[in-house]
Amino acid sequence: MKKSHLHFLFLLLICSVVQGQNPIYEFHDHDSIDKFLKGNQFEYNEDELFIFKEFEGFFNYTNEGYLRGPVVHVFDSNGLYLEYLKVSEVIDKLSNFKNIRKKPKKDAINIDSWINRLVNYKTLTPLIKEADKDYYFVLNWGIFFNKPHNIEALFKWNEVLQRQKLNGESIQIIVLNMDLQESWKLSSEQQMDILKQANQ
Amino acid sequence: MRFIILSIVCIFICQPVSSQENIPVETANITQKNVKLVDLTIDELKERIYHSTKNTKVIYFYRNSNTCEASRLMNPAINELYLKHKDKFDLFVVSRANKKNKESLHNYLFFEGYYFPVYMIGRNSFRSMFNKLCPDCNHRIIGYSGFFILDSNNTLLNQTNYDLSKDEKIQMLSSYLD
Numbered sequence: 042m043k044k045s046h047l048h049f050l051f052l053l054l055i056c057s058v059v060q061g062q063n064p065i066y067e068f069h070d071h072d073s074i075d076k077f078l079k080g081n082q083f084e085y086n087e088d089e090l091f092i093f094k095e096f097e098g099f100f101n102y103t104n105e106g107y108l109r110g111p112v113v114h115v116f117d118s119n120g121l122y123l124e125y126l127k128v129s130e131v132i133d134k135l136s137n138f139k140n141i142r143k144k145p146k147k148d149a150i151n152i153d154s155w156i157n158r159l160v161n162y163k164t165l166t167p168l169i170k171e172a173d174k175d176y177y178f179v180l181n182w183g184i185f186f187n188k189p190h191n192i193e194a195l196f197k198w199n200e201v202l203q204r205q206k207l208n209g210e211s212i213q214i215i216v217l218n219m220d221l222q223e224s225w226k227l228s229s230e231q232q233m234d235i236l237k238q239a240n241q
Numbered sequence: 242m243r244f245i246i247l248s249i250v251c252i253f254i255c256q257p258v259s260s261q262e263n264i265p266v267e268t269a270n271i272t273q274k275n276v277k278l279v280d281l282t283i284d285e286l287k288e289r290i291y292h293s294t295k296n297t298k299v300i301y302f303y304r305n306s307n308t309c310e311a312s313r314l315m316n317p318a319i320n321e322l323y324l325k326h327k328d329k330f331d332l333f334v335v336s337r338a339n340k341k342n343k344e345s346l347h348n349y350l351f352f353e354g355y356y357f358p359v360y361m362i363g364r365n366s367f368r369s370m371f372n373k374l375c376p377d378c379n380h381r382i383i384g385y386s387g388f389f390i391l392d393s394n395n396t397l398l399n400q401t402n403y404d405l406s407k408d409e410k411i412q413m414l415s416s417y418l419d
Contacts, residue, residue: 131352132345132348132349132352133345133348135352136347136348136349136351136352137344137347137348137351140348200354201351201352201354204351204354
C-alpha cells in the first residue's frame with residue numbers, strides 16, 4: 042500500500058471516530074434538489090442556488106477543506122475571504138454586519154477562485170459575481186447532511202440575509218449545494234464506486 | 242481515481258455538521274428599523290400600559306428562544322398573533338434584559354424576524370414586576386412565555402399558568418381578540 046493511501050486511511054479512521062455521523066450520499070439533479078427543498082418548505086431563490094460545475098471543482102473544494110456545513114463563508118467587498126461563521130456567532134454577525142471580521146488575513150483567498158467553479162443548479166449557467174457589493178456570503182449545505190435541522194438552520198440564515206438585502210444592505214448571496222451531481226456526467230461505474238465507498 | 246475516491250470519502254466523514262436546533266419562523270420582511278426595542282423603567286412601563294385605552298392589553302414575559310423551551314414555542318406564536326391582530330389589542334412584551342444586552346437582544350429579534358415591541362426593564366424580580374404591573378395576578382404560577390390580560394380599566398381578565406400548553410395559551414389570548 043502506498044504511503045499516501047495509508048495517510049488517508051489513517052485520517053479516515055480518525056475522522057470516523059471523531060464525528061460519528063451517518064450521512065447518506067446520493068447523486069442529485071435540479072429536480073431532486075427542488076423536490077427536497079419544496080418538500081421541507083424551505084424558502085429559496087432559484088437564481089441564488091448553485092452547484093459545482095464539474096467533479097474536479099468539487100474535488101478541489103473538498104481538498105482545500107471547505108466542504109463543511111452548515112456554514113456561512115464571508116468575503117469582503119474586494120472578494121477576499123474574511124471568515125466562516127460558527128453556529129454560535131451566526132445571530133450576532135448575520136443580524137449586524139459590523140460584528141463580522143473587518144480585515145482579511147494576508148493569505149486570504151479570493152472568491153473568484155470559487156465562483157469560477159460554480160453554476161446555477163437548474164440552468165447550469167455560470168455564476169456571475171455582482172460588482173460593488175459590501176459582502177459576499179456563501180452558504181454551504183447538502184442533502185447528504187442527513188440532519189434536517191442543520192439544513193433548516195442554513196435556510197433560516199438565508200432568510201436573515203434576504204431580510205438584510207431588503208433592508209438595503211449591498212450583498213450577494215450564494216447558496217451552495219455540495220451534493221454529488223448527475224450533471225458531472227460521471228459514468229455509472231464511477232458513480233457506483235463513489236457511492237459504495239462514501240456510504241460504507 | 243481510487244486515490245481521489247478515497248480522499249473524498251475521508252473528507253465527507255470529516256465534515257463538522259453542527260447540531261444546532263432551528264426555530265421555524267415565517268419569512269418576514271422585517272428590517273433592522275422594524276425592530277422595536279424600548280429601554281425604560283418598570284414605572285415607565287406601567288404608565289404606558291395603564292395609559293393604553295385598548296379594550297385588551299396583553300403583557301407577555303419574553304425570553305430568547307434559545308435559552309427557554311417554552312419561549313421557543315411561544316415567541317413565534319405571539320409574533321404571528323401580533324401580526325394578525327395588532328389592531329385589536331396592545332401587546333407589551335417585557336424583557337428582563339439590561340442595557341448591556343441591548344445589542345444582542347436587538348440582533349436576536351432581527352434574526353428571528355420578531356415585529357412585536359419589546360420593553361427592556363432590567364433585572365427586576367418576577368415578584369416586583371407583578372407587584373407593579375399586576376397586583377391582582379398570581380406571580381407564583383407564571384414565568385417566561387406567560388402573560389396576563391387587562392381590560393381598558395386595567396382590571397385583570399385572565400392570566401396563564403405553568404400547566405397550560407402553547408395551544409391553550411394561544412386559545413386563551415385569541416378568545417379576547419374576537
